[in-house]
Amino acid sequence: xxxxxxxxxxxxxxSVREKIETRExxxxxxxxxxxxxxxxxxxxxxAYDVALGIADSVKRALVGSRVPRGADANSIAREAVxxxxxxxxxxxxxxxVEGAKEKCSVGRPYVxxxxxVNGVGKTTTIAKVAKYLKDRGVPVLIAAADTFRAxxxxxxxxxxxxxxxxxxxxPYGSDPASVAYNAITMAARRGVCAVLLDTAGRMHADVxxxxxxxxxxxxxxxxxxxxxxxxxxxxxxxxxxxxxxESVGVDSIIVTKVDADAKGGTVVSVAAAIxxxxxxxxxxxxxxxxxxxxxxxxxxxxxx
Ligand code: GDP
Numbered sequence: 637x638x639x640x641x642x643x644x645x646x647x648x649x650x651s652v653r654e655k656i657e658t659r660e661x662x663x664x665x666x667x668x669x670x671x672x673x674x675x676x677x678x679x680x681x682x683a684y685d686v687a688l689g690i691a692d693s694v695k696r697a698l699v700g701s702r703v704p705r706g707a708d709a710n711s712i713a714r715e716a717v718x719x720x721x722x723x724x725x726x727x728x729x730x731x732x733v734e735g736a737k738e739k740c741s742v743g744r745p746y747v748x749x750x751x752x753v754n755g756v757g758k759t760t761t762i763a764k765v766a767k768y769l770k771d772r773g774v775p776v777l778i779a780a781a782d783t784f785r786a787x788x789x790x791x792x793x794x795x796x797x798x799x800x801x802x803x804x805x806x807p808y809g810s811d812p813a814s815v816a817y818n819a820i821t822m823a824a825r826r827g828v829c830a831v832l833l834d835t836a837g838r839m840h841a842d843v844x845x846x847x848x849x850x851x852x853x854x855x856x857x858x859x860x861x862x863x864x865x866x867x868x869x870x871x872x873x874x875x876x877x878x879x880x881x882e883s884v885g886v887d888s889i890i891v892t893k894v895d896a897d898a899k900g901g902t903v904v905s906v907a908a909a910i911x912x913x914x915x916x917x918x919x920x921x922x923x924x925x926x927x928x929x930x931x932x933x934x935x936x937x938x939x940x
Contacts, residue, residue: 833852865891881910
């Protein structure tokens with residue numbers, strides 16, 4: 637997972653380490669390594685303008701630095717690179733467990749809306765998040781506000797049954813916003829703390845779809861709007877992030893299928909493109925293959 641990104645970052649860290657060891661770093665010392673870094677980030681699937689931005693923030697972090705007596709040049713270089721990547725990743729995503737428990741304590745359900753194009757792994761990811769919350773003591777309900785894809789409803793129903801979680805579907809073609817509304821009412825009545833709303837994802841450029849999603853947002857007033865993208869789709873994922881963010885406003889991102897991604901650039905590009913945090917990574921097909929992202933420790937892992 638992410639071998640290319642890891643390689644790009646750690647070979648940069650090694651090349652500046654040698655320089656840091658002998659003197660205080662000047663901008664010209666970094667020129668060549670930064671050019672290399674930009675190119676190898678782009679090869680790892682990071683959008684070129686984002687790669688330039690990372691190189692710039694690495695430069696700001698490193699110019700003028702020198703190794704204090706007794707300190708380790710290697711860890712200073714790696715730390716600076718990790719910090720620059722973490723900055724690019726756009727902060728820490730809201731804690732769903734805390735949010736749901738807080739909302740529940742005042743008798744209202746915490747509403748989480750999921751957006752994304754079909755095929756990115758949305759159905760599977762909603763099931764994973766349902767289990768994640770349930771395992772942490774948050775009672776959840778899954779609602780299918782995608783009323784155009786009969787298969788998606790059935791798939792979600794099966795996941796909900798397997799997880800022992802209540803499910804609310806709706807007849808084919810019925811109003812998705814009313815499904816969302818009914819789900820929230822039902823959750824409030826039953827004392828369910830979190831409502832996970834699946835929404836349609838026919839085609840991100842589809843105006844009707846965006847209007848449908850906007851209506852769901854107006855009616856359901858989600859506490860969190862999560863966009864799901866597929867790590868393997870690169871620049872398409874970035875494009876989707878921009879479109880959904882402009883239409884419905886994205887709060888956090890989940891990137892799926894990172895287990896199958898040898899590059900890793902999508903995670904960085906998507907977060908940088910809309911300046912929103914990555915909440916989870918999907919790391920496999922099982923219900924527990926969901927990893928919470930803390931930007932700094934994620935970035936540190938990439939440069940270690
Ligand atoms: P949807 O059309 O967006 O609802 O996509 P699905 O949830 O049906 O997932 C499409 C395919 O991607 C399925 O075969 C899932 O098992 C697979 N998938 C979803 N998330 C992941 C992941 O994190 N890793 C891997 N390897 N496969 C995943």
